[in-house]
Amino acid sequence: MQDDIPVEEIYPERIFVKSFQRIEWFRKQVRSLVPVVFCLGILLTGSFSFPSFSYALEKKNVLVLNSYHQGFKWTDDMNRGILTSLDPVRAGTRIYLEYMNTKWVQGAPYFKELARLLLIKYAKARIDLIICTDNDALEFLLDYRDEIFGKIPVVFCGVNYFKEEDLKGKPFYTGVSETAELKDSIDAALRLHPGTKHIFVINDNNTPGRKVYNELKKLVPRYQEKVRFTFEQSSKLDEIVADVSKLSADTLIFYTFFYGDPATRYYENNESISLIAEHARVPIYGAWDFNLGFGMVGGKLTSGYDQGVVAGKMGLRVLGGESTETIPVVYKNPARYMFDYRQLKRFGINRSLLPMDSTVINEPETFHPVRKSIIWAALFGLGGLGFLVFILLFNIRARRRVEESLRKARTELEGKVAERTRDLSGLNEQLSDLNRQLTEANGKLGNDLEERQQAEQELRKSQNILNKIFEANPDHLVVIDRNLRIVHSNWLGGYEYVPAEIRQQNMYCYEAYNQGQNKPCESCAALEVFKTGKPVFTEMYNARIGYLEIRAVPIVDESGNVLMVAEHIRDITEKKKMEEELLKAQKLESLGVLAGGIAHDFNNLLTAIMGNISLAKVVAEPATKAFDRLVDAEKACERATGLTQQLLTFSRGGAPVKKTASIVQIISDSAGFMLRGSNVKCEFTLQKDLWAADVDEGQMGQVINNLVINADQAMPDGGVISVSAENVTITASDLLPLPAGRYILIAIQDQGEGISPQNLAKIFDPYFTTKERGSGLGLATVYSIIKRHQGHLEVESTEGVGSVFRLYIPASDKEIEPVQHTGTETNSRDGFGRILVMDDEEIIREIAREILQHLGYEVEVCGDGKSALALYREALNSGHRFDAVIMDLTIQGGMGGKETMKALLDIDLAVKGIVSSGYNNDPILAHFREFGFSGVVSKPYTVRELQETLQELV
DSSP states (O other): OOOOOOHHHHOTTOOOOSOHHHHHHHHHHHHHHHHHHHHHHHHHHHHOOOOOOOOOOOOEEEEEEESSOTTOHHHHHHHHHHHHHHGGGGGGEEEEEEEOOTTTOOSHHHHHHHHHHHHHHTTTSOOOEEEEEHHHHHHHHHHHHHHHTOSOOEEEEEEETOOGGGGTTOSSEEEEEEOOOHHHHHHHHHHHOTTOOEEEEEOOOSHHHHHHHHHHHHHGGGGTTTOEEEEOOOOOHHHHHHHHHTOOTTEEEEEOOOOOOTTTOOOOHHHHHHHHHHHOSSOEEOSBGGGBTTTBOEEEEBOHHHHHHHHHHHHHHHHTTOOGGGSOOBOOOOOEEEEEHHHHHHTTOOGGGSOTTOEEESOOOOHHHHHHHHHHHHHHHHHHHHHHHHHHHHHHHHHHHHHHHHHHHHHHHHHHHHHHHHHHHHHHHHHHHHHHHHHHHHHHHHHHHHHHHHHHHHHHHHHHHHHHHHHHOSSEEEEEETTSBEEEEOOOTTGGGSOGGGTTSOOBHHHHHSTTOOSOOTTOHHHHHHHHSSOEEEEEEETTTEEEEEEEEEEEOTTOOEEEEEEEEEEOHHHHHHHHHHHHHHHHHHHHHHHHHHHHHHHHHHHHHHHHHHHHHHHSOTTSHHHHHHHHHHHHHHHHHHHHHHHHTTSTTOOOOOEEEOHHHHHHHHHHHHTTTOSEEEEEEEOTTOOOEEEOHHHHHHHHHHHHHHHHHTOTTOEEEEEEEEEEEEOGGGOOSSOSEEEEEEEEEOOSOOOOHHHHTTTTSTTOOSSSSOOSOHHHHHHHHHHHTTOEEEEEEETTTEEEEEEEEEOOSSOOOOOOOOOSOOOOOOOOSEEEEEOSOHHHHHHHHHHHHHTTOEEEEESSHHHHHHHHHHHHHHTOOOSEEEEESOOTTSOOHHHHHHHHHHHOTTOOEEEEOSOTTOHHHHTGGGGTOSEEOOSSOOHHHHHHHHHHHO
């Protein structure tokens, strides 16, 4: 491909005009002469005759595929240029115009449906050439051309900053690159406004807009010592207008194009630039001619018409038999300097400063050019009229000679007619009677025929309406006769897989739907209708489509006999999946209610146990057996705490207590620990620069533990577990139930016996297990944790080969939080101050009292929020206030911690509240400051945990 073709050779038809008004006036003068030329043509064709030649050529089909919609000026200009170039072959060519409307709707699903529509629409039309406009149409053809049209030559135009690698190696493409003269337009603007310090850029965020943005970014370093650039970030026109109205006098606006957000409001280009220009107090420059005349001063402008002309000429060469491989892509953009006279006058710009050969529109008309053109038009008209008079005189003389000959012939003819008339008078009377009889019969027959034609017309109209309704239904509609043969079908609703060549062969339904089957299906709905004469509603599974809902109704004659059966078949696979997901969620919710209550009570018991153990460790000698037993008991309590955390994963409304953490560290610690002493080896493939994630480290470690244990148990004879983690970016085209963005993909793969297809759909159900000693909570826990981290979990398994679980975790933009290391229990009694403890469990109140008194604090306890408020108010009034209040979040039959904290803040804004709860996954613990608390301590807690929390606050 080459880019050094001279512009003059590519665009010989470029017309440089000084005034659009002058062109319009000349058109009016020529239009006034059309009747004269028309009369001359009639006289000439009446006086002379010319030989005619006819020839037959096979018509060729050309498809013009536009990215945008009809009425969009850029698209209309390119189409006008294309049709101008194709005008020499219009008589032998069918030209089809298609609009993709991507200003309003985009995305892979839309393109897929559009491809299916075009495949149907042009199935019987052999397309010889495709001309596409703008980037979206080219991208669409690169993905779907071969599937829809085959390897048809494609000529593109309006493609922003085209590069050869954009073709992705696809053959039979050539065209015109739209390379806007951004630098020349900016340079011209700066020459006309030498005092400029700031350039404000307004650019759309669609596909062409992003390419223009990248090119503008490349230009910024060239001007960094002269001006600074600001790129408008808003996608709302009213916000852009507000920003424009605030620009200072040393600013220029560089406007490319802006169409708004298609999801909320789309703007035509003249709407957006007109509104911006109306509120702008500074000049606007750009690089496209469709903005000129709507408030833009000008610039070196690219023309859609010129793009279309070149693409059309390339198309002519292809239609003439030339290969696209020999037609190079044109990179040179034939832009020209154009300016609006009204804007030049508005901003006081001297016209002499404009670049040479600049075109100025909206310029006032002068006297001399108009007068000269009028004189030429008058001379041309007078000459034509003189020629017309000569032709008329010649025809008058010829007409007189012919009229004389006709008069003589008429006299002779009248004599002969009189003789014949007398002979025929008698015969005429006989025929009159016969004619009357025939007229009467014909009238009656005509009335009958007219009534029949009207009835047939109404029948055809009704049949046409029914066929349109039949074909428009997206579900599968089929009519079956008593022999189970297909009479009529729309072949939609998933049955497009039935080969087109057998659809019109009146096949048996079971043969058409299941090739190779030679007998009716079991539980056939049509047979049931023929048997009972009543409608049938049923469901079935189709291996090619999925789950189907079938409604079969009888079609009967006047006697009530069933002649045929009409079936309405709908694909309900997605509905089934939703029902399964709902059932799974209901199971998890039921388990959560039970798990939350158990975990809360269990954590209260563990708090008492761990508190007593912590106190006992303080007074015990570290080197004694008693101290070792206390350490073992504390570890057992910590493991029990992990069990309650696993139960709380299922409780309703709970949220993980997240912090920014390293996924690599969690995987390494959890997977390695679980395989100690096992005959299974774990191999890690972890990306070095793996992103961090906002996770609950305990819950995420539990996920890795459960999946590794599951993989280990699947390989009783040993094997290898492959654990990998990598950074991935998900887009809308990836067809995952996740929003687009950055994610961490974790894959855990085993070499076990695999999971059977009938069990694969149940593995995440609570209590479902195929193991003798399994609890059925492992994978259900994994599923719940991943969902609460806004992630996604999927599994693939092949029996005899193994299984792989893939986890998608949202990545974080934050830095990893440093790890806080704690030491052993302390004997320190440095605590000072008064502490109020509120808990409805007496054993918790007592152990908290002992721990706090051991640490040196003065302690008072109470059982509910009402008592806590009374004690705090009394202490505040006496001047002996509490330094901190530790509150249980849940109080049975009384005021809990959340309500008490709100009431305490009404009494004393300086109160320091510490929230404590056995529901460790309650959202208040994760976001305690939002509810007025100053600290948090989760049950069960140790002496050190309580001491560290109080030292931070008191």
